[in-house]
Every structure is written in C-alpha cells, then in structure tokens.
Amino acid sequence: MHAIHTEDLTKDYALGFWRKRPYRALDRLTLDVEGGEVFGLLGPNGAGKTTTLKLLLQLVFPTSGRAEILGRPTGDVAVRRRIGYLPENPYFYDHLTAVELLDYFGRLLGLSSADRAARIPRLLDQVGLGAERRLPLRRYSKGMLQRVGLAQALVNEPEVVFLDEPMSGLDPIGRRMVRELILGLRDRGTTVFFSSHILSDAEAACSRVAILAGGRLVSSGRLADLLAFGIKGWEVVVEGVSREVADKLRAGAASLTPIAEGRYTVELPPSARPDQVMAEFSSAGASVVSINPVRDTLEDFFMRQVAEHGHAREVRL
C-alpha cells in the first residue's frame, strides 16, 4: 500500500463568467509516495502544486482520475483523522491566540483534553513560538503564522502530512526550523508530502521529488538519480603561479580566474583526472590548494526541465 497514490488526476477550472471555458490546472498526474518518505512536489508558480494538494485533501474535486491516501479514497472519514495539512495561505480565526487555535483544532479532531494539554505546548516549542503564543494571531507576522500553521498541521500526530510551501515567508532560521521539523517527522516514520518552488529547501529535505510545470509531471524520482549528480567539471585553486605559468595554464583550461597575487582558480573539463591535475600543476611550478568537483544542482536541473517544457518564463526562484 502506498501512503499516497494518484492516477491520471486531472483538474479543470472554469474560466470566464458568461462563457465558461475549461482551464487545465492539473493534467493526468500519476504519482506514488511510499510510507515514511519525505516527498517534494516542485515547480514554478502556477505549476499545479496547490491544486494537487487540494485534490488530495478533497478541498476541490477532480475533473477525472483518482487519488488515494493510506489505501483509501480521499475524503474517507477515518483517513482524515490520520492526516495533517498546512494550507498555502492558512486562514485563521485571528482573534484567537495560537494556544486557543490549536486547542480548537485538537477538539475538532477528537483529542482528549489531556492529549491537548500535553501536545500543544510541545508543538509550539517545536515550531519556535515563545511567549507570543498567548497573543491574538492578528498581531502575528507572516513567519509566525506559518509556524502556527505547521503546529496546527501536526496537532493530531498525523501519519501523512501535507505541507503547501512550508518554508515560504520564513527567514533562514525559520527555514532551518522547518527542515529540522520535517526530518524529525521522517525519523518518527511520518510521511511528508510538501510543495515548494524553492529548490534548495527541497534539496535539503527530500528523498524523492516530482517536478510539475504547466500542470504536467515533467520528472520524478530519487533526487540523486534525477540530478545524475553528474560532474560538470573541476575547480582547482592553485598558488605560486608565475605570469608565464599562468599563460601556459590558460591555454589548457576552460577558464582561469585570478584570486590574489600568484593565486588562481582554474576550471577544468569533466574529463580531467585529479591525480594527473596534481602532477601537471606541480611540474609547471604551481602548487594545488584544492580540487573540487562542480556538480549539477537541483536549480540547474529544474531550470533545464522547465525550459525544455516551455515554461521558463514562469520560473520564480
């Protein structure tokens, strides 16, 4: 059984007022997420990520295709209690405090008052909300609301948690908090399905990703395989390089960039071999400070995929 399974999941929205015409936000998405995985749904704005999550949460209904969570059709009442959801723009009762809001959701989900009293303060600590938890939400910044939203998504200790752009609106410290929270959930066996247009966050937290562009799945797989983490070249830092040696190096390298007196960064093609590089540089009278492989990043990969599918203009990183 998959934690999440979709088959040809498709959503058309009706555009226009007098004369409605369908707009395909999601086009035949077929996807499997295993239990305990951290799965990233990536893509530029407008790719169909939020639509996918809303279909899985049954906030909107598919035009065609189907989806299952924990082996049951979406919307199954028993399954609802076992999942958590952070919406993209969490709507909150903004006169409530964070504590009151979580207590309210906890009650809706049927948690006992003992469970709520034990869990809520722990969750708020985990997402990094301090004394402000006793202030009404209307006084919160976007980042603080995002933290409350995360705590809300976890209040029932869900087996599967859906997070729509969980890192958005957060500063670097907040992003790290979310990443650690996600990794902590994974360690406890929770399945995490999150969307993001920010690739470095996904790179740090996911085991597998799917990339959407223009409503279509353009790639999916293990990050390591997708990226083929291919070496694009080598970056070598050398020092003790005279003008003549520099000229000689320039002839054989893809590029040569001066860093300081006698010190250069040399870019070499992927075919270069580190041991030979060391030998050649020493015999030319230079000493090698470091040799680093230059790899494809998820950003490079994403840009290429999106460009190939004709959606490069929509990319906002």
Ligand SMILES: Nc1ncnc2c1ncn2[C@@H]1O[C@H](COP(=O)(O)OP(=O)(O)O)[C@@H](O)[C@H]1O
């Ligand atoms: N309720 C709606 N009515 C009409 N079009 C919509 C609606 N919701 C989303 N869309 C359109 O569907 C596409 C996908 O949107 P969305 O799933 O929100 O993308 P993402 O979350 O990847 O940014 C976009 O072009 C968006 O404008």
Ligand SMILES: [Mg+2]
């Ligand atoms: Mg979205």
